[in-house]
Structure formats: C-alpha cells, structure tokens
Amino acid sequence: MNGTNGTNGVKAAKPVFPAEAASREYAASLDKSDPLRALRDEFIIPSKANLASKKLAKPGLSDKPSIYFCGNSLGIQPKAVAKYMEAQLDTWSGIGVCGHFTDLEDSPLSQWQLLSEQAAASMCKIVGAEPAEVAAMGTLTMNLHLLLASFYKPTEQRRKILMDWKAFPSDHYAIESHIAWHDLDAKENMVLIGPDEGTYEIPTEKILSYIDKHADDAAVLLLPGIQYYTGQLFDIPRITKYAQERGLVVGWDLAHAYGNAELKLHDWNVDFAAWCTYKYGNAGPGAMGGIFVHDRHGQVDYSEGEDSPKFRHRLTGWYGGDRSVRFKMDNKFKPIPGAGGWVLSNPSVIDLTTLCAALSVFDKTSMKELRQKSIHLTAYLEFLLLKDSTDEERLFEIITPSDPHARGAQLSLLLKPGLLHKVADRLQNAGIICDKREPGVVRAAPVPLYNTYSEVYEFVEVFKGALAS
Numbered sequence: 001m002n003g004t005n006g007t008n009g010v011k012a013a014k015p016v017f018p019a020e021a022a023s024r025e026y027a028a029s030l031d032k033s034d035p036l037r038a039l040r041d042e043f044i045i046p047s048k049a050n051l052a053s054k055k056l057a058k059p060g061l062s063d064k065p066s067i068y069f070c071g072n073s074l075g076i077q078p079k080a081v082a083k084y085m086e087a088q089l090d091t092w093s094g095i096g097v098c099g100h101f102t103d104l105e106d107s108p109l110s111q112w113q114l115l116s117e118q119a120a121a122s123m124c125k126i127v128g129a130e131p132a133e134v135a136a137m138g139t140l141t142m143n144l145h146l147l148l149a150s151f152y153k154p155t156e157q158r159r160k161i162l163m164d165w166k167a168f169p170s171d172h173y174a175i176e177s178h179i180a181w182h183d184l185d186a187k188e189n190m191v192l193i194g195p196d197e198g199t200y201e202i203p204t205e206k207i208l209s210y211i212d213k214h215a216d217d218a219a220v221l222l223l224p225g226i227q228y229y230t231g232q233l234f235d236i237p238r239i240t241k242y243a244q245e246r247g248l249v250v251g252w253d254l255a256h257a258y259g260n261a262e263l264k265l266h267d268w269n270v271d272f273a274a275w276c277t278y279k280y281g282n283a284g285p286g287a288m289g290g291i292f293v294h295d296r297h298g299q300v301d302y303s304e305g306e307d308s309p310k311f312r313h314r315l316t317g318w319y320g321g322d323r324s325v326r327f328k329m330d331n332k333f334k335p336i337p338g339a340g341g342w343v344l345s346n347p348s349v350i351d352l353t354t355l356c357a358a359l360s361v362f363d364k365t366s367m368k369e370l371r372q373k374s375i376h377l378t379a380y381l382e383f384l385l386l387k388d389s390t391d392e393e394r395l396f397e398i399i400t401p402s403d404p405h406a407r408g409a410q411l412s413l414l415l416k417p418g419l420l421h422k423v424a425d426r427l428q429n430a431g432i433i434c435d436k437r438e439p440g441v442v443r444a445a446p447v448p449l450y451n452t453y454s455e456v457y458e459f460v461e462v463f464k465g466a467l468a469s
Ligand SMILES: Cc1ncc(COP(=O)(O)O)c(C=O)c1O
Pocket: 139, 140, 141, 142, 168, 170, 171, 224, 228, 253, 255, 256, 276, 286
C-alpha cells in the first residue's frame, strides 16, 4: 500500500494510482487486499431501506447498506455497544449500588468507580498520551470551558487568545465568553487566524507569523487539530513548540482529529486538549468527551504536607478527588494526579459504557494502521474526483489540502453557486450519507474503520452524475 507513514518520522509520499484504478473492479480488488477489511463487520451500517422508511427498526440482514461518509459528524454504531449496554443494565439491575465497587465476572466493564480509567486506558492510545494524562469526562464545549478556566490566566500584558478564523461556533462562543468572564473585551482579545483571500488552507508559516506578532500580548493559542470546514490538519508539533517558546500556553480542539489522525500529544508537549468521541470515535450522539492535560500540569506536590497539596488551579468537584480519600467526606480536596483531577461529577456509567464499547473496536487495531488505510482511501477518493477533468472544467473545488499529511479522512468539496441542494438531494436519494455546509460545501469522509474503496467509487459516480445532470 502506498502513502503510509514511513519509519523514523519520515513522511511517506502521496499515493499514486494507475489509470486503470478508475473502475469498479479495481476498487473491489483494493477492498480484497485491505488488511483492515474485517473491522467493517464490527459496525451496524444504516440501511437504505431504513433511511427511506423512517420507521424505527434495526437494519435487516438482507437490507442494502447505505454509503455512510458522515463519520466526521457522527460515527455509526459499533455492535459492541448493545453487548456492553446489556452488561451495564444487568449490572445496575442485578446489584444496584454495589456496582460502584464490584467487578463482575464475564462483564467487559469494570466497576463504576474504575470505569473512567478503563476508558482512559484505551483513549490514551488514540491521542498518544500516558494513561494519567487523559480523562473521559463531560462534553467537548464544557471541557473547553474547564480547561480554559485553568489555562487561560490573562495578565495586564498577555490577554489575547489566538484561534482560527472559522472556529466551530461552540468553540468561538466558549472563547468569547471566557474572555468576557475576565471582564475583557472579546473582540479586542480574540485574534482570528485565517487563510489568504481566495484560498482555504492556512499555511503553517502564517500561523507562526501571528504567533510572532502576538508573542508579547497573547496568553493562549487554541486551534482545532483538524479544521471542521476545510478538513485541514495542522502541524500540531511545530506550532505547539513555536508558540510555547514565545511564552504562550497551547491547547488543541481535537474534535475532528480524535480517531482520525495520528496524535502524539505527550511527545509534542501539548499543554491541554479536548475532544468529542462521537465522530470518528463512534461512541454515540453526544457521547462523553475526553481531555488531555500534560503530565507537567497535572502533578500534585505534597512537599508541604499531606494536608497542603499544591496543584494547578482548576474548577473542582469530588470525582476529581483521589479515590482513596473520596469517601472520607473531610472536604479536603486532594486531586487525582493527572487529567483525572479535572473531573467534577460522578460520571454517567451509561455514557462511559458506549464509550468503552466504541474503544474496544479501536483496541483491535492501532491509529498507525488506521491512518495508513485512511491516507490511501482518501487519496483514492481524490484521484477519482479529479481524474479526466481540469480545474477550469470542474463544477467543484476540493478545498481540503492535497497533501495527505495536512488532512484527515475528510475532503470538503466546494460546489459552484446554486448546486448544493441538487447534489445533496441526489446523494441522499442514492442512499449516500454525507453532510452539506452552507453556502456550498459537501463534506465526504470515508472512514477507514468501516468504509470501503467500492463505496468511494460509488460515491464519485453518483456525485459526478449529479453535477452532470
Ligand atoms: C470543532 C468542534 N467544536 C465543538 C463542537 C461541539 O461539541 P459539543 O456539542 O460536543 O460540545 C463540535 C461538533 O459538534 C466541533 O466539531
């Protein structure tokens, strides 16, 4: 397989496809030789019949599956979810409150007090962190607020937050409200970094130049790992290092990068990060999110005595308190060392259950393997979309970077004005699920865990047919 990440950090070349690759048979041959093909069977693929009928029903075995290219918004259901949920419901009905401290034989789930650690143990592999640097908790926007409460400490001199020009609205509101929370003017203190006029990709050099420009007045840089609209994957290690060397604290919103790109948050020395798990993570709509706090920020110092722990300030709650003293009820907060110390409440075990089920699928593979396939699968999509036409002839433009190392699974296709609804309808009628973003973008995300090369081929046939009609 071409286009894989080589060893020693050397980035592999972009996959190249021969002319004969543009056929249904070739796509099928790629599926046949795909080493990860068995993973598709770990999922329930929404069926065309169900999408059309709008009745509550599970997809039947003989139903034709839809082509699901919307993992960038909501991943599909892993079969493990039903099994894990049943085990959890049986635990609750079987032993009630004793579920907190009892590990049951044959259950894939640990006792409730340890369930968030079970999730973190798998999640840390996806983001490249030590287990203690990751906590399963809350939801993305909520977690960004909690992390900003700890890491955005504006001073007279440093008060600005550098961010992207088209941040997902929730991130924009979170940052805006945090600045206002400190009685500062939001407009003055939000520095939006965007692409040059008429382009979509933000060059790394441009981000670095903003960091230079604001090296004396910016407190935090908070960017998306992958930009939700354009699909651009940023150079996280380079940008992080550059900003930190100039005194900024660096956080990443990994909503679109979690389970999609290979991440090494610990080695990259990222200060903090947050993500949701319902996109490429497949943990279910509104599923529990995750945070990363670098080891150096999560330490608890007892050098002044057991009763006077010193730790980075955060907004606290009892589930961030060390388990050994959690039920002593002495009202002396001793944080769990690491990201767990940011947890507030008794977590929903139902949410943790779907998360653990989704993570059990990731445990069958690795981000390295997934990314290898993803780079190849998305390059195949790009190849089929672009072949046989020139930039001038096409009724769409791919606004996602063409460098596979500057994007994840998603390609964002910007259509000529007036075409979006027609194309979206045609895709929907053909049982293809991907999303549209006004004014004219179709986002298509072939996901390596469950999508196939044949589906990519079919998608392009329908997409091009819709444009030609
Ligand atoms: C980049 C980004 N930030 C924030 C959100 C919102 O997250 P949540 O609703 O889980 O807080 C999303 C997706 O909905 C997103 O893609």
